[in-house]
Amino acid sequence: MHPADLFKLIGIAIVIVGLALRLRTTLVVVTAGLVTGLAAGLPLFSGDRVFEALPFLTKPGQEGIINMLGKAFADNRLMTLFIITLPAIGLAERYGLQEQSASLIRRFAAATVGRLQIVYQLFRVLTGIVGIRLNGHPSFVRPLIFPMSVGAAEGVLHASSAEELPTDMVEEIKAANAASENYGNFYGQNLSAVQPGILLVFGVMAGLGYAVSVWSLVMFAIPIATISVVLAAVQFWLLDRNFQKSAATTR
Amino acid sequence: MTQLASTLLSIISRVFSLDAVYVITGIVLWILSLLSFRDRINPRRVRTGLFWLILGAIFAFARSTAPDATGVLPNWLTGLLVLFMVAIDGTGGVSRGHYNESTKEEQIIHARRLGGRIFLPVLAIPIVTFLFAIAFRILKLDVNRGALVGLGFGGLCAMATCLWITRDRFETMMQEGRRLNDAMGAVNILPQLLASLGVIFTAAKVGDLIAGGIYKIIPADNLFLLVLANCLGMAMFTIVMGNSFAAFPVIATGVLAPLIIQPFGVRPEMVAIITLTAGSSGTLMTPMAANFNIVPAALLNMRDQYGVIKFQLPYALTLWSLHVILMWLMIKLF
Numbered sequence: 021m022h023p024a025d026l027f028k029l030i031g032i033a034i035v036i037v038g039l040a041l042r043l044r045t046t047l048v049v050v051t052a053g054l055v056t057g058l059a060a061g062l063p064l065f066s067g068d069r070v071f072e073a074l075p076f077l078t079k080p081g082q083e084g085i086i087n088m089l090g091k092a093f094a095d096n097r098l099m100t101l102f103i104i105t106l107p108a109i110g111l112a113e114r115y116g117l118q119e120q121s122a123s124l125i126r127r128f129a130a131a132t133v134g135r136l137q138i139v140y141q142l143f144r145v146l147t148g149i150v151g152i153r154l155n156g157h158p159s160f161v162r163p164l165i166f167p168m169s170v171g172a173a174e175g176v177l178h179a180s181s182a183e184e185l186p187t188d189m190v191e192e193i194k195a196a197n198a199a200s201e202n203y204g205n206f207y208g209q210n211l212s213a214v215q216p217g218i219l220l221v222f223g224v225m226a227g228l229g230y231a232v233s234v235w236s237l238v239m240f241a242i243p244i245a246t247i248s249v250v251l252a253a254v255q256f257w258l259l260d261r262n263f264q265k266s267a268a269t270t271r
Numbered sequence: 272m273t274q275l276a277s278t279l280l281s282i283i284s285r286v287f288s289l290d291a292v293y294v295i296t297g298i299v300l301w302i303l304s305l306l307s308f309r310d311r312i313n314p315r316r317v318r319t320g321l322f323w324l325i326l327g328a329i330f331a332f333a334r335s336t337a338p339d340a341t342g343v344l345p346n347w348l349t350g351l352l353v354l355f356m357v358a359i360d361g362t363g364g365v366s367r368g369h370y371n372e373s374t375k376e377e378q379i380i381h382a383r384r385l386g387g388r389i390f391l392p393v394l395a396i397p398i399v400t401f402l403f404a405i406a407f408r409i410l411k412l413d414v415n416r417g418a419l420v421g422l423g424f425g426g427l428c429a430m431a432t433c434l435w436i437t438r439d440r441f442e443t444m445m446q447e448g449r450r451l452n453d454a455m456g457a458v459n460i461l462p463q464l465l466a467s468l469g470v471i472f473t474a475a476k477v478g479d480l481i482a483g484g485i486y487k488i489i490p491a492d493n494l495f496l497l498v499l500a501n502c503l504g505m506a507m508f509t510i511v512m513g514n515s516f517a518a519f520p521v522i523a524t525g526v527l528a529p530l531i532i533q534p535f536g537v538r539p540e541m542v543a544i545i546t547l548t549a550g551s552s553g554t555l556m557t558p559m560a561a562n563f564n565i566v567p568a569a570l571l572n573m574r575d576q577y578g579v580i581k582f583q584l585p586y587a588l589t590l591w592s593l594h595v596i597l598m599w600l601m602i603k604l605f
Contacts, residue, residue, distance in 0.1 A: 047361035049464045053471045060475030090350030092467035094333035099462040104296045108392045108429030110447025114373045115437045116382025117389050157567040163393045195582035198567035206551040221543045224520045228528045232540040240541050244548045
């Protein structure tokens with residue numbers, strides 16, 4: 021390996037050290053990007069239009085780091101689109117959305133935190149099979165699944181409000197909510213031939229000279245999808261058991 | 272008559288486009304920015320307001336990838352604006368404000384009065400999203416784009432429904448939106464920044480370097496070690512890039528095809544998809560996948576920003592190991 025090549029890995033080192041020290045993440049990421057680009061000998065700006073006259077900042081025929089940053093940031097605006105849902109969710113919360121979600125779930129005696137996560141994960145696998153891609157964290161998890169889980173936990177612990185639940189338990193509920201969304205989303209989406217994961221694999225394998233069919237890819241995604249659901253059910257069942265134990269000790 | 276129809280059609284396709292949704296989101300961000308500027312109790316109101324103002328401008332004006340894109344902001348200027356935003360956040364300029372929040376008692380009273388109707392605005396978001404996705408499929412357009420456009424218009428429908436049900440003021444709603452948005456703060460833009468980092472890593476050929484390293488270390492005749500290296504490389508690469516989709520082409524080209532599929536005559540579709548999901552296990556473990564792991568932690572006001580990752584870690588490690596075993600067994604058996 022060339023020593024100059026190793027220098028390119030400095031960006032990864034910056035990210036690891038920066039995140040470990042809990043420095044401001046935005047700053048760490050952008051610094052890593054700039055340093056990696058410069059280490060690889062990329063120019064700061066593309067050499068067209070405004071920057072044509074600036075020899076030290078540009079290189080002929082190469083895309084600049086700042087241009088890449090701007091283009092990728094603009095191309096990925098879809099990742100931040102959820103902001104548009106926040107005003108409605110915020111106002112609904114002001115008018116008792118979380119309270120209402122919790123009281124809805126308290127009517128089901130069989131509802132536990134773990135079982136709720138299992139059901140939600142299966143729902144996400146189902147949306148994956150149908151071929152619909154959505155970001156469930158802002159649209160389902162925060163407004164519905166989290167308050168429902170809190171309601172279920174209140175039922176199990178015979179607590180009359182969320183404030184009576186131990187803080188550690190609420191934190192664990194939040195983590196489980198986000199996890200069930202991710203589990204269902206990641207492994208469920210490969211069960212549809214129109215989802216980007218399958219299409220990516222199809223495209224890459226075709227590029228390598230292997231003509232695979234999207235349907236055979238979906239077929240071979242079934243074992244892992246099945247295992248992912250079973251394994252998650254075990255984790256959520258253990259979570260329920262922990263909560264029941266802590267309920268028994270606090271009483 | 273046909274001309275009228277085609278004009279009408281082009282207007283409709285403009286209105287229900289991703290660009291239109293970006294502009295609407297930009298306007299929402301500008302309103303949040305304005306409210307931040309007017310938040311007199313917040314000592315950092317100017318810098319906080321400026322941050323969201325710039326993000327709104329990028330949303331509304333940046334050039335998109337669509338062929339009929341209308342954006343006017345050149346990429347280099349967007350890049351500089353992003354650097355400016357990061358500088359604001361880096362110096363602690365983005366902070367929470369004051370929102371005239373409601374008390375728990377008020378929420379309970381409202382909940383009794385409104386009952387199940389309060390679910391309508393929240394349900395409007397996924398329902399409109401689904402409807403748009405279905406409509407786009409019927410019209411033979413990109414379904415994923417349809418879901419994104421639907422998310423945007425679902426947000427608008429939800430706002431209208433919520434105002435109608437609660438009879439509250441527009442400004443109160445926007446203040447509540449700002450409360451949630453500020454709770455996340457600059458974490459909001461992290462997924463976009465990490466995507467940019469991935470692009471720069473790719474341009475600097477960091478991926479080839481990692482694949483080359485794996486290529487050198489592993490013995491080419493031991494199938495189990497090759498499968499292990501393949502899945503490990505995929506997970507490691509995903510942990511660094513935060514995205515299994517960026518990792519897959521590199522690992523498939525560098526390891527999977529030349530070292531496993533070709534020499535052992537393995538069915539490509541069988542190992543390819545398992546390689547991809549081995550990467551998904553990596554996604555569950557990395558803060559670099561901010562949109563899945565860090566943003567949700569912020570969205571749920573978790574005390575530990577790595578709380579989601581810590582919960583997912585045992586699951587991800589177990590599932591990853593099962594990938595290795597499954598792939599090896601499948602090659603052996605079939």
